[in-house]
Amino acid sequence: MKNALQNHLAQNFPFLIGKKLLLATSGGLDSMVMVDLFRNLSFEIAIAHCNFQLRGLESFGDQNFVQNYAEANDVTLFLTQFDTEAFANDYKLSTQVAARELRYSWFYELLQTENYDYILTAHHADDNLETVLIHLIRGTGLDGLTGIPPKNDKVIRPLLAFSRSEIEQYANDNTIEWREDSSNASDKYLRNKIRHNLAPILKDLNPDFLTSFQKTQTYLQEAKAMVDDASFLVYQEVAKEKGTDVYFDLNQLRKLPNYKSYLYHWFNGFGFSAWEDIYDLVDAQSGKQVFSEEFRLLKNRDFLILSPIPSGDDEDVYFINKNQKEIKIPLKLSFSKESVISLLQNTAIFVDEDKIWYPLVLRRWKEGDVFQPLGMDGKSKKVSKFFKDEKLSLIEKENTWILCSDNQIVWIVGKRQDERFKIKNTTKNILKIQLK
Known part of the structure; x- marks a missing residue:
């Protein structure tokens, strides 16, 4: 299996050569075989063990086993403990989903803080079969039928090409020790029911079923x-x-x-x-x-x-002081004094600064807002009616901001200026406000 894995890596994962690898290690058969293989192939590795505290003393027995292995073989070890049940209850998750969320969040944190390149997990061909059958039973599309991906971002699964029986044979041939998870014997979980009952029937019907399944996956x-x-x-x-x-x-x-x-x-x-x-x-x-x-x-x-879906507070209000040149949040607006005005456009307005009261206020539009659209000779119009006439979508309405002076609308930003602040022949100070 060592030679087969070496060829598999060279053909499908050549980018792992020379990289620092973090091996997810539970202490079970699959992960301990993976650790042994990558040690013998002279990769730079560390092992990461999560104690989910779900099986009482057995969980701490797994932790001690992995710790002892790391010390005996001079392998760098990262270890953490989770109160998985509390996390699951707090976030209303199943125990399995909670454990997965905790595990991968921690793995990615280690990649960043400890400068490792990839996470390796010990999923194998039988795991892949079980996953596809779970998806099939629950209902799935093409994505579900393609099973566990060999590579997903920084997560690599190098043993997917190998069966559980091959892994067991390697462990026996090389006298590898491992810990058996007692929960694997229970049919409480759907995966175990498939592993103990359905998968054996399929393999009995076709002794080469796993090989056929892998071809179908391809x-x-x-x-x-x-x-x-x-x-x-x-x-x-x-x-x-x-x-x-x-x-x-x-x-x-x-x-x-x-x-x-x-x-x-x-x-x-x-x-x-x-x-x-x-x-x-x-x-x-x-x-x-x-x-x-x-x-x-x-x-x-x-x-x-x-x-x-907008996550911000509709009551967010931003203040703009006199002589402020620009703001960057929540919009990029610039403010500049001009001597002449250029062609009017939706992304810029020119206002009589002497009519402005500071600080200007930038806020979301509200039901009941009224303004005097530029060019309508001082006639008032509800902002909601303006939106309807402009045929704005609900999303565009929600993303619209209003620039105000002393509770009067100066500009529906990016859409229409207010008549009351327009430039006249008597204007002495011209302020240009531009949406970047």
Whole structure:
């Protein structure tokens, strides 16, 4: 297995050569074999062990075992303990999800603080099979059927090409010691049920089932790569990015015979789950929305708009003092005194500074706001009516800021100046306010 792993690394992970590697080590069979292999292949490694304190004395037995191994073999060890159950309760997570969140957050912290290049985990081919079967049982798309990725950002899984039986054989041949997790014997978790009951049946039906499964995985991964390429090309035709928002042209989208598949592919990574609601947005009334925890999709006339859910306080207020040259938060605005005015545009206004009361106030617009649009001869208009006339989407309204002087609107920033502060023949001091 050592030679096979060496060839596998050379062919698929050549970038690991000469890098500092952090090996996630539980003390179990798979991780201890991984540590032994990478030590014998002369990589620069350290091992990282998490004590999740979920199995009482057994958890501390695993910790002591890994500590003793590191000391005996002069391997750098990083060790931490988590109150996993408390974390799971606080954040309303399952124990397994909580453990994963804690583990990988700590691993990435070690990469940064200790200057390691990659995290290696000991997932193998049987783990991959179990994961795909879990996805299949729960319902999944192409992503779920492709299983555990060999590389995910800084996380590398070098043993995915090897079976559990190969790993066990290597351990026996090289008298490697490990700790057995007693929870692996229980069928409490779905993964264990599959491992103990379903996977053996599949292997009994076809002794080469794992090999066939790995070939199927390769085909599915190649198919997914083609889907990704096609999705990207269609995205370029249909989508337009504006800042943090993405606008999807529904007229273009409807021309696709399978547009629902593209919607799923584009939005799957944003935490959405109400897929039928998303598909219905295409023909829904303008203003309909679908939410995930951090994002939303808005139907606005002939567009679907994907945007982050605003996290800021609507009551945020920013003050601008006299002689201040610029601000950078929440918008980039510059203030300069001019002797003449240039062509008026939405990104810049010229005002009579003698009519300004400082400090100027920059805030979100509110229901009930009224201003006198430039060019309307002093007639007042509700800001909400102005937005409606301008056909602004809900997202554009939420992202609009108002510049005020003594509770009077000077500028709906980037959209319309107020008549009351315009330049006249009698103006002596001209202030230019520009949106960068």
